[in-house]
Amino acid sequence: xxxxxxxxxxxxxxxxxxxxxxxxxxxxxxxxxxxxxxxxxxxxxxxxxxxxxxxxxxxxxxxxxxxxxxxxxxxxxxxxxxxxxxxxxxxxxxxxxxxxxxxxxxxxxxxxxxxxxxxxxxxxxxxxxxxxxxxxxxxxxxxxxxxxxxxxxxxxxxxxxxxxxxxxxxxxxxxxxxxxxxxxxxxxxxxxxxxxxxxxxxxxxxxxx
Numbered sequence: 001x002x003x004x005x006x007x008x009x010x011x012x013x014x015x016x017x018x019x020x021x022x023x024x025x026x027x028x029x030x031x032x033x034x035x036x037x038x039x040x041x042x043x044x045x046x047x048x049x050x051x052x053x054x055x056x057x058x059x060x061x062x063x064x065x066x067x068x069x070x071x072x073x074x075x076x077x078x079x080x081x082x083x084x085x086x087x088x089x090x091x092x093x094x095x096x097x098x099x100x101x102x103x104x105x106x107x108x109x110x111x112x113x114x115x116x117x118x119x120x121x122x123x124x125x126x127x128x129x130x131x132x133x134x135x136x137x138x139x140x141x142x143x144x145x146x147x148x149x150x151x152x153x154x155x156x157x158x159x160x161x162x163x164x165x166x167x168x169x170x171x172x173x174x175x176x177x178x179x180x181x182x183x184x185x186x187x188x189x190x191x192x193x194x195x196x197x198x199x200x201x202x203x204x205x206x207x208x209x
Contacts, residue, residue, distance in 0.1 A: 041168075041171045041172055043168045043171075043172065044164040044165075044167060044168055045120050045161055045164045045165045045168055046120075047112070047120050047121070047122050047165075048085070048089075048119060048120065048121045048122065049122050050108075050122050050123075050125070052089075053088075053089035053092045053093065053121055053122075054089060054092070054093050055092070055093075055096060055107070055108060055122075055123075056096070057096055057099075057100050057106060057107035057108060058106045058107040059107055059124050059125060059128045060106060060107060060124050060128040060129040060130060060131070061128065061129040061138075062127055062128060062129075063127060063128065063129045063138050063139070064127055065127070065173055065174055065175060065176055066139050066140050066141055066174070066175060066176065066179075067139060067140070067175075067176045067178070067179055067180060068136060068139055068140035068141075068179065068180045068181075068182065069140065069141055069143060069166055069169075069175065069179055069180070069181045069182075069204075070132065070133050070136060070140050070141070070142045070143070070181075070182055070183070070184055070186075070187065071142075071143055071144075071145070071162075071181065071182070071183050071184070071193045071197065071198075071201045071204070072110060072132055072133075072142055072143065072144035072145070072183075072184050072192050072193050073144060073145045073146075073147055073148060073149035073150075073192055073193040073194045073197060074095070074113075074144060074145070074146045074147060074148065075148065076091065076094075076095070076146075076148075078116060078146055078147030078148060078152050079091065079115060079116060079117075079146065080116060081116040081117050081118075081155045081157065081158075082117070083115075083116075083117060085117075085119060088115050088117065088119060088121065088146070089121075091146065092108070092113065092121050092123075095108065095109075095113075096108045099131065103131070105131040106131070107123075107124065107131070108123040108124060109123065109124075109130060109131040109132045109142070110123040110124065110130060110132050110142045110143065110144040111123050111124045111125060111126070111128070111130050111132070111141035111142045111143060112125070112141070112142075112143050112144070112165060113143075113144045113145075113146050114143060114144070114145050114146065114154070114158050114161050114162045114165070115146045115158065116146065116147060116154065116155045116157070116158050117155075117157065117158070118155065118157030118158055118160065118161045119161070120161050120162075120165055123142075123144075124141075126141070126169065126172070126174040127174055130142045132144070132184070133184055133187050133188065134187070134188060135187065136187055141169065141174075141175065142184075143162055143165065143166070144193075145158060145162070145193065145197060147194075148194060149191075149192070149193045149194020149195070149196050149197035149198070150191055150194040150195050150196065151194075151196070152196065153196045153197070154197065159204075162204055163203075163204045163206075166179075166181075166204055166205070166206060167206045170206055177208070179205070179206075181201055181202060181204055181205055182201070183197070183198045183201055185198060
């Protein structure tokens, strides 16, 4: 009898299975495919942490991720873009002292501060209740430009740093993707963040938000 190639192949497979079973061979177990692991998100902004600029006061209550980003400015004179980090750190300590001793807050009011150099300093930081906008502190982060926004505009470096910081917040899960960006003046009878900043804050919104 002439066997077809298909019959021969099937018969061979049965024969080989029987032989392997006789000598004690067992097929290895099937391994489920491994799900790819997403690479950790690398922040775009190298934030100068509280300990590096000399913060001494508290950080506020943990609140987790937020939906709102509120933009502020300093009422203090702005430092130039070319300045030593030590001068920026000294201003951060001076503002913290004012917030704690004069305002009677528990710590630095803003979540982050952006200087004209493009350097970003941690205030309360991510996921912490701030003291920057009455009625919104438990649901927002406050980003302050270290200039008088009624007289000066942020440098390109400062603006890019603020935008990258917000993008980092979304990518790291600290800010919800459907975020709202507003100025302090939208929540209180104030000029903050100043006439030269307020009209442009929506351009800080991440591209995919």
